[in-house]
Amino acid sequence: MLKQNVVSEETAILTNLIARELVVVFGKSDTQAYELIEKFEVRNNLIKNPILLHDSPNHWALALLTNDNDVEAIEKYLN
Numbered sequence: 001m002l003k004q005n006v007v008s009e010e011t012a013i014l015t016n017l018i019a020r021e022l023v024v025v026f027g028k029s030d031t032q033a034y035e036l037i038e039k040f041e042v043r044n045n046l047i048k049n050p051i052l053l054h055d056s057p058n059h060w061a062l063a064l065l066t067n068d069n070d071v072e073a074i075e076k077y078l079n
Helices: 002-024 030-039 042-048 050-054 057-067 071-078
Strands: none
Touching: 002 030, 002 042, 002 050, 002 057, 030 042, 030 057, 042 050, 057 071
């Protein structure tokens, strides 16, 4: 039970960091950031596969934008 609580807490922290990355680095609004996180079920994936908690927020943000085919945001980041 304790392990599950830690995973849940770490998941909440990481999803907030991913959202911040999407806003600050990639120019998304808070709403857009959390919609991407929900659309691709980040929380569920992290809870089912805690090893993914080791990926950086930047990596997650890029993966979400790639999965969403948001080429414009990625190009702005790379330039």
